[in-house]
Every structure is written in structure tokens, then in C-alpha cells.
Amino acid sequence: MPYAPKLQESASQTAGPYVHIGCMPNTVGIHGVYDHDLGHEMITGDAQGERIKLEAIVYDGSGTPLKDAMVEIWQADANGVYNSPEDGRPSDPHFTGWGRQHADHDTGVFTFETVKPGAVTYNGVTQAPHVLVWITARGINLGLATRIYFDDETEANAADPFLSRIELKVRVPSLIAKRDGNTYRHEIYLQGDNETIFFDL
Amino acid sequence: MSSGYYPRDLDLHPKAYTPGYRTTVLRSPQKALIGFDGSITEFTGPTFGHNTIGEFDNNLIVNYAKPGESAIGERIMVHGYVLDEEARPVRNTLVEFWQANAGGRYRHKKDTYLAPLDPNFGGCGRTMTRDDGYFQFFTIRPGAYPWPNGKNDWRPAHIHFSVFGTAFAQRLITQMYFEGDPNIAICPIVNTITDKSAIDRLTARLDMHNSRPHDMRAYRFDIVLRGKRSTMFENRKEGN
Ligand SMILES: [Fe+3]
Numbered sequence: 001m002p003y004a005p006k007l008q009e010s011a012s013q014t015a016g017p018y019v020h021i022g023c024m025p026n027t028v029g030i031h032g033v034y035d036h037d038l039g040h041e042m043i044t045g046d047a048q049g050e051r052i053k054l055e056a057i058v059y060d061g062s063g064t065p066l067k068d069a070m071v072e073i074w075q076a077d078a079n080g081v082y083n084s085p086e087d088g089r090p091s092d093p094h095f096t097g098w099g100r101q102h103a104d105h106d107t108g109v110f111t112f113e114t115v116k117p118g119a120v121t122y123n124g125v126t127q128a129p130h131v132l133v134w135i136t137a138r139g140i141n142l143g144l145a146t147r148i149y150f151d152d153e154t155e156a157n158a159a160d161p162f163l164s165r166i167e168l169k170v171r172v173p174s175l176i177a178k179r180d181g182n183t184y185r186h187e188i189y190l191q192g193d194n195e196t197i198f199f200d201l
Numbered sequence: 202m203s204s205g206y207y208p209r210d211l212d213l214h215p216k217a218y219t220p221g222y223r224t225t226v227l228r229s230p231q232k233a234l235i236g237f238d239g240s241i242t243e244f245t246g247p248t249f250g251h252n253t254i255g256e257f258d259n260n261l262i263v264n265y266a267k268p269g270e271s272a273i274g275e276r277i278m279v280h281g282y283v284l285d286e287e288a289r290p291v292r293n294t295l296v297e298f299w300q301a302n303a304g305g306r307y308r309h310k311k312d313t314y315l316a317p318l319d320p321n322f323g324g325c326g327r328t329m330t331r332d333d334g335y336f337q338f339f340t341i342r343p344g345a346y347p348w349p350n351g352k353n354d355w356r357p358a359h360i361h362f363s364v365f366g367t368a369f370a371q372r373l374i375t376q377m378y379f380e381g382d383p384n385i386a387i388c389p390i391v392n393t394i395t396d397k398s399a400i401d402r403l404t405a406r407l408d409m410h411n412s413r414p415h416d417m418r419a420y421r422f423d424i425v426l427r428g429k430r431s432t433m434f435e436n437r438k439e440g441n
Contacts, residue, residue, distance in 0.1 A: 008425060
């Protein structure tokens, strides 16, 4: 019989409608427990690189924006380095790389104030600038992982090993945000003809 | 150097489309997940210093209470280890938790359940694991609550957990249940998990050995994150 690991991963359960109580309590009016909510600020000083705003909307199968979701992003700094001991290279000390936001109450837009990530070269492989996105909400049993690429990185996107592996090329645009000034806008569809690509994290 | 994580056994996790839990119907992707081996993006993740955590962050009994007061309910301590699939400790990782109060009511404007809010209970807490993966927090046992799904669905008493691990590949949100609760077996959210042993592993055990006499009972709950692959130390001949 093949080797089995000693333990099995704990099963996921939905984050539920009250995920913000646990992960960003100040935004739901629970003050005085934490000074500030983690992930709210990604830029903590004079970070290198271009300041950008990333705006995303997550739509359900009826075309309604999710307003009770929590979205996290994880990205490299302007030099393509992750602020993580697992990366091992020195990263920008003024940039966390990790953001966590709730949707705007009226529009459902998630806004991240960040820097544009650099291309990521690691172990001889170069990836186009991109952002990992992780979505949790009521009705989502296992956090959904996707990526955001940038529409002004045509050449880098064409050479990206992750995008190149996607067989249905017609689905690739579902991963590419559109630039408008310093803002990149992105729409995530959980279902339907334009369903976003989600990957097995 | 990062070398990746064991693939996730998706049969242990709930499927996206689980119509018994009605909200999943419009929120479940219909197309297959794209599998790929992962990259440095997924093999890294945020880390948090121990100075992130305030003195009472892991004590929900008092962290929202007025001075000298405390939350109403059965006082409990929840503890355990965050481990990976090879039973290695996941050290210095952030564990966040949130829950309803003793009556089953959340401190949230959308929760309109009849049970009263407890003025001394906020419902959030967090801690960091020690070097051996151990974590511990103090709270009151949450109440069961009704929720809009079927005509008469009740959640078993539960505590929500969010865990980071050392890489985004390990990121996990889950819930902890309490041993002996008859609502576990009939909960549509619990039953999105089809593997009974996986449900059992989300069920905390009453731990009388670590209970504090005349003060609080303990519950033991371990969390297992994906295992990290071994780095390959491969000898290659010149030119290969
Ligand atoms: Fe809940």
C-alpha cells in the first residue's frame, strides 16, 4: 500500500456570514479588542514601486455582487519578492504583501491600496506580475483561490507559466484586470459563461 | 528554499455545490478547479510577530468586558496543536477565532436572533502558536442558533477558526464543534463534509485532565494543515 501521511488535513467549513467579527472586528463595530484590523494597510512606509488601487467585485450566479465576503490578496513587492521567510530573499520593509478587505456596503467593491507587483523570478522560473486572491464567504465551503494579472503586461502574460498551462484560452481573460489610470478593475464571477478560473491551491 | 506542499485531498473537504446548504447553490463554481503544482506565490504567506497579539486577545471572557466584569456563559478553555500532515508543529502562526455568545447571538447588525446580546461579549479572539504548535484560549461555550436555510435548521454550538500556516497553500478556515452535541449530525453545514471521520476531527473533546477545578472545563482541538514536501537533494551529472 502506498505511504500515507501521519495525519489528514482538517476539513474546511464555510467562513459564514460573520467572518468579519473574527477577522476584521473594527469594521463591524467591535472596537476596543484589537487596535486595528490586520491586513487593512499593505503599505507601511516609503514602499518602492508604483502605487495602485486594485478594485474587485465578486458576483454570484444571479449576477448579484457578494457584499458579505472577505477577500484576501497576497503578492510580491515591486521587485518580485515575497515578504515571507519561505521566500528567503530580502523584501521591501515597507510593504507587507498581504491585504484583507470587506466589500463596500453599497457597491460590493473590494478596494486594495497596494503597489504593483514586479515579475517574480524564482528557481529560474519567471512569472508575470500577479496577485493571489482568496475569497471566503457564507455559501463558500472551501476558500476560492484565483489570480489577478494586469492588462498592460501583454508580453509578460504571454510568457507566464501559469497562464500558459490553461488549456481553454478563452478563459484566460477572466484573470486579467483592466487598467484605468492608477486603478486596476477586476470582476470575479463565481458561475456562468464568464466564470472565473479558480485553482486548486 | 520552498519545495511545495502535499496536494489537497479534496474528498476530505466539502464540495463547492452542496444544495442542502442552500447558499452554496449560487456561490459554487461550476467548472473544474485548475490543478497546478504551485509556485513561490503559494509557497509563501504572511507572517505575524508575537507583538501583533495583545495581552487579552486570547481571552474572550474579558476582552470586550467592562473592567471587573466578564461574559455570561459556561467558562471554557480551548487548546490544542496546529500540526501539518506529518505531525510537525506549525509554529508562530496566527490563529483567529470568532463565535456567538452563550445565547447563540452574534454581535453583528445582521444577526437579529431573539437571544440577547451580552454587553460583555464581543466574540473575537486570536493567538499565535508556540514553537511546538500549541495554542490556547479562554471563552464561554457558544449557544446553538437557528439560521435561515430549511424550515427549522439549527447550527450546533461552534467556534469559527482561521489559520494561516507558513504558506498560502496552507490557508484554512474551518469550524470547531463540541463532543456530544446532537445537532452536529443534523446540521446541513456540517454535512457538506461527507467523510464522517473528517467531521469527527472537527469535534473537540472534553478534556477533564486540563480542566481547572472550580473554574473552567477544557476542550481539546487539534488543527492539521497541509504537509510540506521534502526538498530534493538530487545529484545531477554534468550536462544533465
Ligand atoms: Fe457561526
